[in-house]
Amino acid sequence: MGTIDYLLNGLATAMQWHNVLFVFFGVLIGTVVxxxxxxxxxxxxxxxxxxxxxxxxxxxxxxxxxxxxxxxAGVYYGAMYGGSTTSILLNTPxxxxxxxxxxDGYQMAKQGRAGAALSIAAxxxxxxGLVALxxxxxxxxxLSAIAIKFGPAEYFSLMVLGLLAIxxxxxxxxxxxxxxxxxxxxxxxxxxxxxxxxxxxxxxxPELYQGLEFLTVAVGLFAVGEVFKTILHRxxxxxxxxRINGILPTKQDLKDSAAPIARGSLLxxxxxxxxxAGAILASFFSYIMEKKLSRNPSKFGKGAIEGVAAPESAxxxxxxxxxxPLLTLGIPSSGTTAIMMGAFIxxxxxxxxLLFQDHPQLAWGVIASMFVGNLMLIILNMPMVKxxxxxxxxxxxYLIPLIIVFSVFGVYAxxxxxxxxxxxxxxxxxxxxxxxxxxPLAPLVLGLILGPMMENNMRRALTIxxxxxxxxxxxxxxxAFLIVGALWILVPLVLKLRGKNVLVNEEx
Amino acid sequence: MNKTxxxxxxxxxxxxxxxxxxxxxxISTSAYxxxxxxxxxxxxxxxxxxxxxxxxxxxxxxxxxxxxxKENLDYKRFGIIFTAAVLYAFFLEDIGFxxxxxxxxxxxxxxxxxxxxxxxxxxxxxFSFGVYYLYVHVLEGSxxxxxxxxxxx
Numbered sequence: 001m002g003t004i005d006y007l008l009n010g011l012a013t014a015m016q017w018h019n020v021l022f023v024f025f026g027v028l029i030g031t032v033v034x035x036x037x038x039x040x041x042x043x044x045x046x047x048x049x050x051x052x053x054x055x056x057x058x059x060x061x062x063x064x065x066x067x068x069x070x071x072x073a074g075v076y077y078g079a080m081y082g083g084s085t086t087s088i089l090l091n092t093p094x095x096x097x098x099x100x101x102x103x104d105g106y107q108m109a110k111q112g113r114a115g116a117a118l119s120i121a122a123x124x125x126x127x128x129g130l131v132a133l134x135x136x137x138x139x140x141x142x143l144s145a146i147a148i149k150f151g152p153a154e155y156f157s158l159m160v161l162g163l164l165a166i167x168x169x170x171x172x173x174x175x176x177x178x179x180x181x182x183x184x185x186x187x188x189x190x191x192x193x194x195x196x197x198x199x200x201x202x203x204x205x206p207e208l209y210q211g212l213e214f215l216t217v218a219v220g221l222f223a224v225g226e227v228f229k230t231i232l233h234r235x236x237x238x239x240x241x242x243r244i245n246g247i248l249p250t251k252q253d254l255k256d257s258a259a260p261i262a263r264g265s266l267l268x269x270x271x272x273x274x275x276x277a278g279a280i281l282a283s284f285f286s287y288i289m290e291k292k293l294s295r296n297p298s299k300f301g302k303g304a305i306e307g308v309a310a311p312e313s314a315x316x317x318x319x320x321x322x323x324x325p326l327l328t329l330g331i332p333s334s335g336t337t338a339i340m341m342g343a344f345i346x347x348x349x350x351x352x353x354l355l356f357q358d359h360p361q362l363a364w365g366v367i368a369s370m371f372v373g374n375l376m377l378i379i380l381n382m383p384m385v386k387x388x389x390x391x392x393x394x395x396x397x398y399l400i401p402l403i404i405v406f407s408v409f410g411v412y413a414x415x416x417x418x419x420x421x422x423x424x425x426x427x428x429x430x431x432x433x434x435x436x437x438x439x440p441l442a443p444l445v446l447g448l449i450l451g452p453m454m455e456n457n458m459r460r461a462l463t464i465x466x467x468x469x470x471x472x473x474x475x476x477x478x479x480a481f482l483i484v485g486a487l488w489i490l491v492p493l494v495l496k497l498r499g500k501n502v503l504v505n506e507e508x
Numbered sequence: 509m510n511k512t513x514x515x516x517x518x519x520x521x522x523x524x525x526x527x528x529x530x531x532x533x534x535i536s537t538s539a540y541x542x543x544x545x546x547x548x549x550x551x552x553x554x555x556x557x558x559x560x561x562x563x564x565x566x567x568x569x570x571x572x573x574x575x576x577x578k579e580n581l582d583y584k585r586f587g588i589i590f591t592a593a594v595l596y597a598f599f600l601e602d603i604g605f606x607x608x609x610x611x612x613x614x615x616x617x618x619x620x621x622x623x624x625x626x627x628x629x630x631x632x633x634x635f636s637f638g639v640y641y642l643y644v645h646v647l648e649g650s651x652x653x654x655x656x657x658x659x660x661x
Contacts, residue, residue, distance in 0.1 A: 054643060054647045054649045055647065057647060173567075175563050175564050175567060178556075179561060179564065182553050182556050182557040182560060183521065183524070183557060185549075185553050186524070186525075186528050186550060186553050186554060186557060189528075189550040189553075193535075193546040195546065196546045200531075200532075200535055200546060200550065201528070201531055224593075228590070231582060231586045231589055231620075232581045232582055232583070232586045233579070233582075234582050396620065397617055397620035397621040398617060398620075400616065401589070401613050401616025401620065402635065404589070404593050404596075404612070404616065405609050405612065405635070405636075408593075408596065408600065408609075409605070409609075409639060409643075409651075413651065418597065418598060418600065418601060421597035421598075421600060422594065422597055422598065424597070429590070434517075437510050437514065437517065454549075455549040458548075458549060459548075462544040462548075467544055
């Protein structure tokens with residue numbers, strides 16, 4: 001079967017009535033998650049994993065995995081879209097990749113053009129989603145065909161590259177990012193070693209034999225940690241919400257935004273492919289590019305529609321293209337895709353080159369659902385933007401305790417363990433203090449998820465080489481990955497030493 | 509950056525890294541059919557974490573303490589909600605989901621903002637019972653039910 005046949009089969013899967021419902025709820029919840037300040041895509045996806053597990057309980061294992069991933073992917077790109085609503089109406093980004101949108105989006109809203117800004121954000125997001133989808137369709141097969149030839153040494157080095165890349169760009173201090181990566185990998189070693197069967201760092205506690213569950217750690221660090229921050233810092237949504245008059249953009253608006261949307265989508269797609277460089281860098285770069293290309297750069301920051309169209313397209317394209325390394329190589333390139341990878345593993349599905357061979361229904365079903373989801377986003381958001389704007393007004397006093405309850409419910413529904421619930425609270429506390437002091441959390445979760453696979457590949461490679469570590473340098477592809485990984489760390493370091501400003505990525 | 513926090517965090521992570529490195533010494537060094545044991549990965553990473561922690565501690569002596577705005581954190585409200593959340597998690601199986609969630613939500617809502625007690629009561633009751641009913645009776649999931657002493661089960 002060719003790519004088109006697979007895609008049509010995927011579309012048939014995505015159009016099954018229950019999957020249409022999953023896409024719908026995914027993008028709807030995602031938009032709400034993006035709109036609500038305090039819950040980002042990472043915590044949104046983490047919180048919904050247990051709920052999808054119970055929603056799909058009646059389906060077969062493959063169908064359950066397909067439907068769950070469809071819903072979670074919907075939450076991911078829905079949140080990317082929803083983040084723009086608060087940026088434009090409240091001058092407060094719902095999630096970090098919409099920071100740049102505040103610059104011109106809020107100015108447009110103040111000039112009474114909130115509707116135009118919101119609809120251009122929706123149109124840009126839709127176009128970007130399509131670009132990412134087309135890229136995914138064409139890159140999926142060739143990339144998995146290459147990756148399938150990788151041996152354990154190449155895989156290990158590829159994971160090292162992924163981790164170094166995300167550490168190189170995450171947070172303000174590379175030392176801290178590398179520490180968090182190492183800590184995540186170390187935490188992954190807790191439990192019974194699945195090769196030798198020996199217990200490692202379990203202190204004879206039965207709760208630790210299975211290791212630390214990624215879901216528990218992720219919900220604790222991201223959702224509960226964020227809640228603790230909101231309480232301690234008395235964060236709320238007190239700003240004044242701009243009024244929305246008409247929601248349709250004018251012909252001139254469409255004309256002005258067409259090229260920025262196209263450029264933003266392509267740039268975002270390329271940036272999203274790179275590990276570590278997530279949606280925030282994509283939106284930032286595209287904003288700078290538009291400003292440089294503009295004949296009248298002075299209008300930026302004063303309500304230029306290009307300043308909304310380009311970054312909003314770029315962050316959605318990046319979110320879509322971040323799925324490519326996850327699906328084809330099994331390497332998540334951001335915090336959110338790391339959490340999604342955890343969900344795959346929970347359903348006994350290993351993302352990576354064999355995914356398209358072993359689970360074509362799942363892989364292509366998810367890809368096709370992204371098209372359906374993007375279509376739903378634009379249909380939903382254009383007329384319902386006023387309703388989503390109301391969501392912003394949800395009082396924090398109700399939201400905060402409810403998120404804690406959802407975290408407890410979600411983790412208990414999957415783990416059935418009080419130990420895990422207490423671990424959620426501890427992780428929340430640790431997550432708050434670490435993130436407040438610029439210790440990035442995404443590398444920790446990424447390390448926790450990639451740890452077991454990385455160790456298995458390392459040990460398999462070393463078994464082949466009789467314990468000789470040179471195997472990682474002797475295989476050319478492996479060596480290339482390690483060199484690129486080293487450069488990813490060293491180049492920003494050298495630039496910093498020379499006194500240059502290095503852009504960092506603070507989102508997942 | 510907070511120099512004091514970084515320094516203490518560096519010390520804690522140094523201890524964690526060292527503990528993993530030392531602890532991996534007690535793990536068997538080889539596995540059946542392989543001369544590579546379960547100890548190498550944690551040992552290398554433990555040493556790496558310890559080295560990075562030393563670097564962080566060293567860095568704290570080099571950079572200037574950023575002038576921080578004195579932030580007035582709401583420790584009282586946080587303390588109440590955190591303690592309530594830990595107790596809620598700890599006693600979930602003993603008192604059941606509906607009762608535990610209802611009590612936690614009531615306390616949470618009232619701690620966040622006093623007043624409008626009827627609204628809090630209504631939301632807490634509807635949410636705790638609604639989620640329980642939906643999850644246990646409609647989706648056939650499993651959650652701790654009502655405690656035996658209530659005589660409802």
